[in-house]
Amino acid sequence: MLGNDGEALPTAAKEIPPELQGLRMTKQRREVYSVLLHNRDHPTANEVFGRVQADMPSISLATVYNCLDALVDHGLINRVNFDREPSRFCVNLTPHVHFQDKKSGVIHDLSFKDGCQITDVLDLPNGTEVSELELTIRGFLPKGS
Amino acid sequence: MLGNDGEALPTAAKEIPPELQGLRMTKQRREVYSVLLHNRDHPTANEVFGRVQADMPSISLATVYNCLDALVDHGLINRVNFDREPSRFCVNLTPHVHFQDKKSGVIHDLSFKDGCQITDVLDLPNGTEVSELELTIRGFLPKGS
DNA sequence: AGACATAATTAGAACTATTCTAATTATGTT
DNA sequence: AACATAATTAGAATAGTTCTAATTATGTCT
Known part of the structure; x- marks a missing residue:
């Protein structure tokens, strides 16, 4: 449905930046973050869930919500709202x-x-x-x- | 909960502007619009419902939603969204x-x-x-x- | 390493704002 | 007045998200 802007992307997992200090980096949070890094098309929580399931079929939707909240709270990602549509998530931390x-x-x-x-x-x-x-x-x- | 900015306000009902052309002005829509004109504190649909009920106890919440949608569609009011909080409504039609x-x-x-x-x-x-x-x-x- | 306290994950239920459905009522027009 | 159309209504349904309570993982302290 949504495309990818096609920028060069880091390979994640190995390259998680230092802002992670203070956030317990569990398998699930790493995977959610990695999914967001790899395809920066501003997915919804449900879309993230679908993508994460490919690598981690046992993850629950509640965990995806929890992980996204944790990443937002630690300033690693941003929540994007268009009207009252489902929130989307964005790894671009520069002002935009x-x-x-x-x-x-x-x-x-x-x-x-x-x-x-x-x-x-x-x-x-x-x-x-x-x-x-x-x-x-x-x-x-x-x-x- | 929310205050009122305290501006001078028209007495509504009598002074509904001409944009109304094309919108069937029912008792309920007039009342919803009048409530918004009189207290410009950006109420939610539910708050509008509560205020309208004072004058019109038989109105239903579905009607309030319908009326708000109709007024938005006709450009008489604006919908305001903060994050994914309940939508609020605003009669100020100037750019802001x-x-x-x-x-x-x-x-x-x-x-x-x-x-x-x-x-x-x-x-x-x-x-x-x-x-x-x-x-x-x-x-x-x-x-x- | 083992034991402990704490935090994260999970499934599913619950919640809430909103939309939909189908029946009734009102409106404007001939 | 009769008709066609649109609005209102109560209540059910929906969808995104949050909550609950139980289980599991993590990091720390000895």
């Missing part, structure tokens, strides 16, 4: 927003223009502390992108 | 984003700086057509705003 192409359904990560952030264009009271910010866009990409 | 103060829980409408829009700071491919865009922010307002 999400754009879903209405033709293909593919979700793309969109960066900011150099040196820009969203709050540059917003009328925020001086001294406001932003803790969480989520921007989702749907639309049509130009032909041939 | 939503900020929830983590201290009070109150949701504020935030405007753009003069002449700015979000896409100004985003790296969108040239010719991208944006159909829907939602930005939600959570954080802390400075003391005494």
Whole structure:
């Protein structure tokens, strides 16, 4: 259903980054994280479940939810919400927003223009502390992108 | 739970704007819309249900959902989603984003700086057509705003 | 290594916001 | 008034997610 952006990807498992400190890296969490690293198409929990089952048929859906929560809590992945659709998960930790192409359904990560952030264009009271910010866009990409 | 921003508000019912063309204005839809106009605190469907029941005890929750959907479809109100929490509803039709103060829980409408829009700071491919865009922010307002 | 405390996993039940179904009622039109 | 159509309603159904309680794994301390 959803495609893959096709970037070069690390081979995971062996290359799990140091943010993992403080998170008990169980087989299940490693596998969930690895699945997310290998196919960065913003899968839902259920899609992750399906992919993990290929390597680990005995895992339960509850565990997938638990693992995803743990990874989000430790800042290794992000949760992405479009409206009230099922949450999706994203390993891209750089500041970005999400754009879903209405033709293909593919979700793309969109960066900011150099040196820009969203709050540059917003009328925020001086001294406001932003803790969480989520921007989702749907639309049509130009032909041939 | 949620407060009211305290703006001057029209008395509704009598002052329903012309966008209503094409929408059959039933007692229930009028009442739902009127409730939203009178207290602009971004209530959930369930909160709207509770408020409408004061004037119209026989209304059903399904009708409230139907009415909200109809009003959204006709562009009279907007649906607001924070994560996967219950949808909230907003009569403000001007371009704005939503900020929830983590201290009070109150949701504020935030405007753009003069002449700015979000896409100004985003790296969108040239010719991208944006159909829907939602930005939600959570954080802390400075003391005494 | 063995024993212990703690945390993670699991299956399944439970929960909640929302949507659906089918029957009834209201609306606007001829 | 009669008709066709759309809206309302109660309640059942659905779907994503969370909870519960039992089991298993993990890391630590001796």
